[in-house]
Amino acid sequence: MLRSLRGKRVRPGAVAVALAAAITVLTAGPGSHADDAAVTATVATTDDTVAAVEYDLGDEVFTDPQDWHGVSEVRAVVHYPRTIDGKLPVIVLLHGQQLPCYSPREEDWQWPCPPGVEPYPSHRGYDYLADALARDGFVVVAPSASGLNHHMGVAPQRARLVNRHLELLRQFTTTGDGPLAGHFTDVRTGEPVDADLRDRLDLNRVGTMGHSVAGEGVMYQAAEGNRGELPDGVRIRGAVSLASPGPSGFFDTLVKGAPFAVISTGCWSLGNESYFEKARGRSHTEGFLLRLVKGNHNFFNTEWTDGPEPSGGDDTTCPDTAGRPTPEQQQNLAVSYLRAFYAYALKGDRSALPVLTGHGQFPGVDTVTKSTKRR
Numbered sequence: 001m002l003r004s005l006r007g008k009r010v011r012p013g014a015v016a017v018a019l020a021a022a023i024t025v026l027t028a029g030p031g032s033h034a035d036d037a038a039v040t041a042t043v044a045t046t047d048d049t050v051a052a053v054e055y056d057l058g059d060e061v062f063t064d065p066q067d068w069h070g071v072s073e074v075r076a077v078v079h080y081p082r083t084i085d086g087k088l089p090v091i092v093l094l095h096g097q098q099l100p101c102y103s104p105r106e107e108d109w110q111w112p113c114p115p116g117v118e119p120y121p122s123h124r125g126y127d128y129l130a131d132a133l134a135r136d137g138f139v140v141v142a143p144s145a146s147g148l149n150h151h152m153g154v155a156p157q158r159a160r161l162v163n164r165h166l167e168l169l170r171q172f173t174t175t176g177d178g179p180l181a182g183h184f185t186d187v188r189t190g191e192p193v194d195a196d197l198r199d200r201l202d203l204n205r206v207g208t209m210g211h212s213v214a215g216e217g218v219m220y221q222a223a224e225g226n227r228g229e230l231p232d233g234v235r236i237r238g239a240v241s242l243a244s245p246g247p248s249g250f251f252d253t254l255v256k257g258a259p260f261a262v263i264s265t266g267c268w269s270l271g272n273e274s275y276f277e278k279a280r281g282r283s284h285t286e287g288f289l290l291r292l293v294k295g296n297h298n299f300f301n302t303e304w305t306d307g308p309e310p311s312g313g314d315d316t317t318c319p320d321t322a323g324r325p326t327p328e329q330q331q332n333l334a335v336s337y338l339r340a341f342y343a344y345a346l347k348g349d350r351s352a353l354p355v356l357t358g359h360g361q362f363p364g365v366d367t368v369t370k371s372t373k374r375r
Contacts, residue, residue, distance in 0.1 A: 070151025079130040089205035095122040096212025100150035111150035125301030158217025167231040215244025219253035238345025246271025265295030267318035289370040
């Protein structure tokens with residue numbers, strides 16, 4: 001798959017490796033201060049620590065006959081430790097609304113994409129985050145949702161697309177068979193590979209992250225009122241709304257039975273802070289809020305940061321550039337904060353709490369933190 005970055009034609013995997021080589025991702029332990037230690041991260045395609053594979057079942061294999069008549073792809077990139085001892089928790093990273101096809105021409109924005117036009121690789125924009133989480137002992141799945149975006153799927157469809165991926169992974173990890181069998185390829189070479197995930201996924205410990213409008217999708221999925229839609233054996237133990245416009249008000253998105261986090265961006269929208277406020281006094285577990293005072297919406301996704309207009313690039317609403325974090329600073333923050341959140345939510349690691357509740361944890365980024373519990 002080819003795309004454009006600063007005038008050069010390169011593969012998305014190469015884009016991710018080049019970006020990761022150029023930025024520093026904070027890798028202090030979950031309970032450490034973010035500036036205690038730092039190393040240069042590499043996207044998991046070339047080393048012996050983390051594997052990165054992709055599966056692709058086609059562009060029109062998902063639909064939601066309940067209340068939506070569009071079609072979407074079932075495609076995802078999976079990062080996981082090459083050495084797995086026992087079963088590992090699973091994290092799903094879902095991107096939000098974006099152009100379905102990688103083209104600045106409106107006539108190309110259809111699904112499936114027209115011949116010669118590639119799908120917008122939005123799901124590859126979290127490779128930097130998936131790699132860091134995989135190194136912490138998680139299996140990280142990043143689905144593509146371009147068809148869903150084209151057909152304007154809303155929160156239930158986004159949740160059910162994630163559920164479809166979780167059901168397929170359940171079948172594969174349980175039996176080694178099912179639709180995913182024989183469909184894994186190496187993200188770097190495109191060659192078929194055997195994904196060693198048989199009996200390796202703990203789907204009773206699933207965490208999710210929804211970026212932009214996908215934030216409502218993962219909150220819908222995690223809400224107790226929608227738990228009956230989850231595949232058998234799947235339990236959502238932590239959900240994150242990242243730079244989301246907030247709830248539409250049409251769906252049950254109140255998360256009461258699992259830890260949740262809201263990351264809002266002051267230079268785009270603080271709308272998703274209402275998830276946090278509505279859960280105060282009603283949630284049985286702890287919720288967290290992190291506000292990036294001058295944060296940007298697109299910068300959490302590397303493919304959107306450098307993507308074509310009209311929807312790519314810097315989408316800030318702040319006219320003053322002073323004090324605004326760079327893409328690298330926002331991505332570093334996402335790595336540090338989400339490593340801590342999933343360590344707490346999926347592994348019960350309370351040493352991660354200072355990162356989730358403390359101030360001044362993220363160098364160069366002005367933030368505000370809150371918790372639904374008094375501390």
